[in-house]
Amino acid sequence: MMMFARRMALAAGLALLGASAAFANSHVYKLYVDGLACPFCAYGVEKKVGELDGVEKVDIDIDAGVVSVTLKGNASLSEDVARVAVSEAGFSLRKFETPGQGS
Amino acid sequence: MILAAKCSSRGQAVRAGIVLAGAVLAVAALIAPVPAAAHNPIFTPGPHLVYSGGVEASVSYLRDRASGSGTRKTAQHTELEFEYGLTANWAAKAVLPYLDKDVAGNGSSGPGDLMLGTRYRFLRLDSPGVQRSAAFLVQVKLPTGDDGANPRLGSGSTDFVGGLLYGHESRRWYYNLAARYRFNTEGGGGLKKGDRQFLDLVGGVRPVLTGYRKPDAVLFLELNWENAGRDELNGANVADSGGWELFVSPGIFATYRNVALRTGVQIPVANGLNGNQRETDYRFKFEVKYTF
Numbered sequence: 001m002m003m004f005a006r007r008m009a010l011a012a013g014l015a016l017l018g019a020s021a022a023f024a025n026s027h028v029y030k031l032y033v034d035g036l037a038c039p040f041c042a043y044g045v046e047k048k049v050g051e052l053d054g055v056e057k058v059d060i061d062i063d064a065g066v067v068s069v070t071l072k073g074n075a076s077l078s079e080d081v082a083r084v085a086v087s088e089a090g091f092s093l094r095k096f097e098t099p100g101q102g103s
Numbered sequence: 104m105i106l107a108a109k110c111s112s113r114g115q116a117v118r119a120g121i122v123l124a125g126a127v128l129a130v131a132a133l134i135a136p137v138p139a140a141a142h143n144p145i146f147t148p149g150p151h152l153v154y155s156g157g158v159e160a161s162v163s164y165l166r167d168r169a170s171g172s173g174t175r176k177t178a179q180h181t182e183l184e185f186e187y188g189l190t191a192n193w194a195a196k197a198v199l200p201y202l203d204k205d206v207a208g209n210g211s212s213g214p215g216d217l218m219l220g221t222r223y224r225f226l227r228l229d230s231p232g233v234q235r236s237a238a239f240l241v242q243v244k245l246p247t248g249d250d251g252a253n254p255r256l257g258s259g260s261t262d263f264v265g266g267l268l269y270g271h272e273s274r275r276w277y278y279n280l281a282a283r284y285r286f287n288t289e290g291g292g293g294l295k296k297g298d299r300q301f302l303d304l305v306g307g308v309r310p311v312l313t314g315y316r317k318p319d320a321v322l323f324l325e326l327n328w329e330n331a332g333r334d335e336l337n338g339a340n341v342a343d344s345g346g347w348e349l350f351v352s353p354g355i356f357a358t359y360r361n362v363a364l365r366t367g368v369q370i371p372v373a374n375g376l377n378g379n380q381r382e383t384d385y386r387f388k389f390e391v392k393y394t395f
Contacts, residue, residue: 034230034231035229035233036234037233037234038272038319038358039313039315039316039359040360041151043360043361044153044157047154047157060315061314062314063274063312065232088156088191089155090155091229091234092227
């Protein structure tokens, strides 16, 4: 019985470690974009940001003016690269948040 | 219900234009300080451009009808248009029209005049949920249509358009202003069509605020004023030519992601055409646009 309880505790601990590691590696960057007003125009942001290396997914909240960029694996995104992509889409980057910032 | 205010002289037409321009500028002065421009209206060119490296391909159908003196003129245009984003603020486009015309029982159809154009956005002010921008417009129309057909499918002349465009777009409201001048040169048979001036004032509203990847629609109401100088035939003025027309134009711009449908109708509400000319009954436009 004691053995079973120890194994359960170990399994729970490993599961918690795994979850926190996965959370830390979520790689979601947030781009606060000015000028975004309509879904049709937002397509340009999805297109230009989606072309960047390592980008897995782009979600856009137009009302909040926030573009969430999910990166694959160990890929990273710099503010300068994000700013150029947003600018090429015809908008302006106001604020840049790396994963973990603002949470 | 057309208020046919016939102008007996060019002076009256110019005065009417100046009054309207004043009204447009007055309204512009009132709305300009309010922060909004990505959807361009249906009949008014706007400053919004496709993103850098992007292509906007569209197919549009336009039908216009004019009548007077017991005759009727109907023209149907099917246009293929491509716009390419050279940079985020500079785009180039080409418009290839195919025309089907009927004037008083005589019909002709075929390719029309090719139009090449560019827009440069020299001002862009972005704030949260709002974009204000202004652009220059330059276009050239080449004499590729058959000007010997009856009715003519091309003007036989190389014509130029220059314009200034302003747009204000927010999540809810849209405002646009445009002023354009078209310089016409002499075409086939010694005919020079009169130069044309265009002034446009637009308001728009998005009744339902939808999110990304959701269907979206903006309703527009445009006021379009057009003035034409008298045509010249071998250097002599053509009496029954030139004058102005004013249209009220409701329209809708519906989108889903990178696909857009635009449709609207221009309804004439006043004119000051010189001499005896056909008056526009209506102009209808339907367009499908795809961005990639």
